[in-house]
Each structure stands twice: as structure tokens, then as C-alpha cells.
Amino acid sequence: MAAFDVIVIGLGAMGAAAADHLARxxxxxxxxxxxxxxxxHGxxxxxxxxxxxxxFEDPAYVPLLRRAYENWRDLERRSGESLLSVTGTLEIGRPDGAVVAGSLASCRSYDLMHELLDRAAIRRRYLVFELPEDYVALWQPDGGYLRPEAAVAASIGLAAEAGARLHFGERVLAIAPGPGAVTVVTDTGRHEAGQVIVAxxxxxxxxVPEIAPHxxxxxxxxxxxWPRDMAAFGPGRFPVFIVDDGAEGAHYGFPAFENSAVKVARHGHLDEPVGPDNARRPAGPEDVAVLRRFLTxxxxxxxxxxxxxxxxxxxxLPEDFFLIDRAPSDRxxxxxxxxxxxxxxxxxxxxEILADLTLTGATPLPIAPFSWAALEARSSRGAS
Ligand SMILES: Cc1cc2nc3c(=O)[nH]c(=O)nc-3n(C[C@H](O)[C@H](O)[C@H](O)COP(=O)(O)OP(=O)(O)OC[C@H]3O[C@@H](n4cnc5c(N)ncnc54)[C@H](O)[C@@H]3O)c2cc1C
Structure with missing residues (x-):
């Protein structure tokens, strides 16, 4: 019998959460x-x-989000860490734009609490935004932010406490499926398991070379x-926001919390394709100019x-969907x-889904849109 039921490769957000759910x-x-x-680095x-x-991306995600909120709160209880702050989210743009119209469709499909604000109402509540006349905002009170480093560390700590073996500073070089077990070859050794999660x-x-084309x-x-008026940007005053400027792109940002400045980014930034190892080229003037154009x-x-x-x-991935499925080459x-x-x-x-799939072979959570077949269908739609 292999030494492990499951080897999880990569302990970022997904791998750390999987290790926690599996170990418990x-x-x-x-x-x-x-x-x-x-x-x-990731x-x-x-x-x-x-x-x-x-x-707004797709109402199909809403049932998963409901469960995600429950699980974040559960992770907070188990770890004693504060990980999720609810500030409300303000999604701003034209009423028929992808963000406002998409979120509204989600709210209507799932009867979610929300409020639609016109430009005058946005300005009354948040004096800091300069917006064109025809912009509106969808306010959702459940929105907020997570603390990613603390969340990953909390999952890892709980996984270790529940008995997971965790190796840091070890790089996986190959996955070799054999008749009895799957062997994971690393720069320091070989490990065997019944199943492998690649995160x-x-x-x-x-x-997993099959994913390369997608x-x-x-x-x-x-x-x-750093804001000129800090009081206007604190968590009690300022929400997590997205501004959808159509062809100019969507920018998002967070309140100033824990003495930090206000974080702002452009979703997709310059859409510059990179190998993961050179993605860390530090931000240069051309990058800052993108953000400042929006802020001005x-x-x-x-x-x-x-x-x-x-x-x-x-x-x-195509259409910015997820992939959660078994590899076609080896189940x-x-x-x-x-x-x-x-x-x-x-x-x-x-x-939780990864633990369900590896330990019971199925999950009650709705993941059909994230199958390999759905990914391939999206890729071929994009290519045609
Ligand atoms: C700028 C930015 C803003 C974002 N904003 C949001 C947001 O507001 N809300 C939201 O929900 N999502 C957001 N996301 C997306 C979200 O952060 C990612 O979807 C998520 O963090 C991905 O987690 P992951 O575990 O898949 O990947 P990673 O965190 O990259 O983890 C992969 C891990 O695998 C390890 N690894 C890779 N290869 C090997 C190997 N050969 N051997 C051993 N280990 C290996 C890596 O070191 C890494 O730790 C944002 C992402 C970015 C980049």
C-alpha cells in the first residue's frame, strides 16, 4: 500500500485548503x-x-460562494484567526455593463440582498468617486475582503495539527502513475500515494502537460x-469596489485597513502573457501609469x-472559468x-470539493461547469 492516500502538490490557496480538509x-x-x-512567488x-x-462572472458560482463563506467562518473558528472582513462591495459602471448587469442577474436568480444606486446616491454615500452621469452602482452588503497570507497559513497550520506531513522547499519534478500507486518525483526524493492533487x-x-493549450x-x-483624506478610505467608510469602464477595463480596490494604504489594481492589468518564473518583474513606470490614469x-x-x-x-483559462477535475491521462x-x-x-x-472527490469519488457541490469537457468546449469556442 502507498504511504499516503493523497499527495497535494502546491500549498498556495487551493492546496493548503485541500490539505486541511483532507487531514481533518x-x-x-x-x-x-x-x-x-x-x-x-505565486x-x-x-x-x-x-x-x-x-x-457578475456567472450566477453558477453563487451556490459555491455560499458554502465558501461558511467555510471561511469555520476556518476562522478553528484557527482563531480573523480572515474575512465584511465591508460591502460597490460595483460601479453603466447599467448594461458586464459588472453591474451581471451582478444584478446573480442577485435576481438567487434573491440576494442588494441595492441599486444612481450617480447622485453614490456621491452622497461616497464623496470620493468621480463618475460619468450615466454610471450606477450595485451595492451588495455581503461583500468584503479576505487576508490571503493569514488564510493560507491558517489552513497549513490546521492541516499539520491534524497529522498532514508537509514538505516546504521541495520541488516536484514529475508525476509518474504506476499500476499500484502514483509516484511523485521531487528534487529530494520520491513519494507514493493512491491519488495526487495538483494545485x-x-x-x-x-x-500536467494536457493543460498547456488552455x-x-x-x-x-x-x-x-496613500489617500489625501485617510478618513474617507477606512473600512467603516469605504467598501471594496470595482469600477467597470467598459473598453477601458475594470479596476478594483480595497479600503485602507490595518494602517495600510489603499490597494488598487486593474483586472487583467496589461494582459501580458508570461512564464510563471518571469512574472515577478517589478512594477515599472508603464505599470504605475495604468493605475494612475484610472485614479486621476x-x-x-x-x-x-x-x-x-x-x-x-x-x-x-478560457472565459476565465475554473478547472476542477481528474486529468484525462490518469483518473x-x-x-x-x-x-x-x-x-x-x-x-x-x-x-472541501477536492477532499470529497479524493475520499468519496464525488461531491454534492455543483462543479459541472468546471469539468475538463467544459474547459475543452470553451477552448474550441474561443478558437472558432
Ligand atoms: C493580483 C491578483 C489579484 C487577485 N484578486 C483576487 C480577488 O480579489 N479575489 C479572488 O477571489 N481572487 C483573486 N485573485 C485570484 C486568486 O488569488 C487565485 O485564484 C488563487 O490565489 C490561486 O491559488 P492557487 O493555489 O491555485 O495558486 P498559487 O497560490 O500560485 O499556488 C500554487 C502553489 O504551487 C506551488 N508549486 C508550483 N509548482 C510546484 C512544484 N513543481 N513543486 C512544488 N510546489 C509547486 C507554488 O509554489 C505555489 O505555492 C487574484 C490574483 C492575483 C494574482
Whole structure:
């Protein structure tokens, strides 16, 4: 018998959550991570990640989000860490734009609490936004932010406490399925398990080559800006926001919390495809110019040089959907990672799904849109 029931490769947001859920359900788990705990080389760093219930991307995500909220609160209880802050989310744009119209469709499909604000009402509540006449906002009270580094560290700590073996600073070189077990070959040794979860984020194609034609890692830039009026940007006053300027792109940001400045980014940034190992080129003037162009137009009180910048990687799949399924080449290999730039909020439920799939062979949670077949259908739609 193999030494482990499941080996989890990659302990970013998804792998850490999977290791936690597996270990607490009594599985013999080995987690392997090439860097350290909650490091800054992948996709799960940057102090804040937005979470919201009404989902403009597709209402199909809403049932998973409900479960994700429950699981984040459960992780907080079990770890004693504060991970999720609810501030409300303000989604701003034209009424027929992808963000406002999409979120409204989600609210109507699932009867979610929301409020539609016209431009005058937005200005009454939040004096800081400069908006065109025809912009509106959808306010959702459940929205807020997660603390990504603390969340990853909390899952890892609980997994270890529940008996998971966790190896940091060990790089997986290959996955070799054999007749009796799957062997994971690393730079320091070999490990065997009944099943393997690959949660390698932007590096996924190194280990699961079948994903290479679909996966597009892109370089992202975050900027922190010090407001001219700090009181207007604190958590009690300022929500997590998205401004959808149509062809100009969508920008998002967070309140200033825990003495930090206000974090702002452009969703997709310059959509620059990168190999995951050069995604960390530090932000340059061209990157800062993207963010400042937005701030000058929409949030002038934040316009200035950033006090800090960071880079990160989106692992994009066609139509920015997820993939959570077994690899076509071997059913014992589960792939769960490229969360297309919006996956963090789901990590708490994706961990549960991965534990369901490996330990019971099925999950009651609705993941049909994230199958390999659905991914291939989206890829061929994009190519035609
Ligand atoms: C700038 C930015 C902003 C975002 N904003 C949001 C947001 O507001 N809300 C939201 O919900 N989502 C957001 N996302 C998306 C979200 O952060 C990601 O979907 C999520 O963090 C992906 O987690 P992951 O575990 O799949 O990948 P990662 O965190 O990259 O983890 C993969 C892990 O695998 C390890 N690994 C890779 N290869 C190997 C190997 N060969 N051997 C061993 N270990 C290996 C890596 O070191 C890494 O730790 C954002 C992403 C970025 C980049």
C-alpha cells in the first residue's frame, strides 16, 4: 500500500485548503510546496482578496460562494484567526455593463440582498468617486475582503495539527502513475500515494502537460496609494469596489485597513502573457501609469506615486472559468488550480470539493461547469 492516500502538490490557496480538509477527515496526506508558507512567488499574496456573493462572472458560482463563506467562518473558528472582513462591495459602471448587469442577474436568480444606486446616491454615500452621469452602482452588503497570507497559513497550520506531513522547499519534478500507486518525483526524493492533487497554480502545465493549450499565466500589478483624506478610505467608510469602464477595463480596490494604504489594481492589468518564473518583474513606470490614469479619472484623492507595488500571476483559462477535475491521462490525478484571477474567495470550498472527490469519488457541490469537457468546449469556442 502507498504511504499516503493523497499527495497535494502546491500549498498556495487551493492546496493548503485541500490539505486541511483532507487531514481533518483522517486521510494520510503529504503536501509538497517548492517555496515557503504563504510566499510571494505565486498567486496568493498581496494582503487582500475580494469576496462577494452576487457574482457578475456567472450566477453558477453563487451556490459555491455560499458554502465558501461558511467555510471561511469555520476556518476562522478553528484557527482563531480573523480572515474575512465584511465591508460591502460597490460595483460601479453603466447599467448594461458586464459588472453591474451581471451582478444584478446573480442577485435576481438567487434573491440576494442588494441595492441599486444612481450617480447622485453614490456621491452622497461616497464623496470620493468621480463618475460619468450615466454610471450606477450595485451595492451588495455581503461583500468584503479576505487576508490571503493569514488564510493560507491558517489552513497549513490546521492541516499539520491534524497529522498532514508537509514538505516546504521541495520541488516536484514529475508525476509518474504506476499500476499500484502514483509516484511523485521531487528534487529530494520520491513519494507514493493512491491519488495526487495538483494545485500548482501558474506552474500547472509543468506537471500536467494536457493543460498547456488552455492555460495562460499573465502578469498582474498591484499598487498601494496613500489617500489625501485617510478618513474617507477606512473600512467603516469605504467598501471594496470595482469600477467597470467598459473598453477601458475594470479596476478594483480595497479600503485602507490595518494602517495600510489603499490597494488598487486593474483586472487583467496589461494582459501580458508570461512564464510563471518571469512574472515577478517589478512594477515599472508603464505599470504605475495604468493605475494612475484610472485614479486621476475616478478617485483623484488617491492620485499620486504608489507607496508600494507588487506583482502576482493570474492563471487564466478560457472565459476565465475554473478547472476542477481528474486529468484525462490518469483518473488518479486531480487538477485544481487555475482560478483565472478570481479564485481565492473559493479556496475554502475548493478544498472541501477536492477532499470529497479524493475520499468519496464525488461531491454534492455543483462543479459541472468546471469539468475538463467544459474547459475543452470553451477552448474550441474561443478558437472558432
Ligand atoms: C493580483 C491578483 C489579484 C487577485 N484578486 C483576487 C480577488 O480579489 N479575489 C479572488 O477571489 N481572487 C483573486 N485573485 C485570484 C486568486 O488569488 C487565485 O485564484 C488563487 O490565489 C490561486 O491559488 P492557487 O493555489 O491555485 O495558486 P498559487 O497560490 O500560485 O499556488 C500554487 C502553489 O504551487 C506551488 N508549486 C508550483 N509548482 C510546484 C512544484 N513543481 N513543486 C512544488 N510546489 C509547486 C507554488 O509554489 C505555489 O505555492 C487574484 C490574483 C492575483 C494574482
Amino acid at each position: 477527515r483522517g486521510a494520510r496526506v503529504l503536501g509538497i510546496e517548492r517555496f515557503g508558507i504563504a510566499h510571494g 498567486s496568493s499574496h498581496g494582503r487582500s482578496r475580494a469576496i462577494r456573493l452576487a457574482y 500548482a497554480g501558474p506552474w500547472l502545465a509543468d506537471l 492555460l495562460r499565466p499573465t502578469r498582474q500589478v498591484l499598487g498601494w496609494f 479619472a475616478r478617485l483623484p484623492l488617491l492620485d499620486g506615486e504608489p507607496v508600494q507595488t507588487a506583482t502576482c500571476t493570474y492563471s487564466r 488518479r490525478i486531480l487538477v485544481a488550480s487555475p482560478c483565472s484571477g478570481h479564485g481565492f474567495k473559493f479556496a475554502s470550498v475548493i478544498g
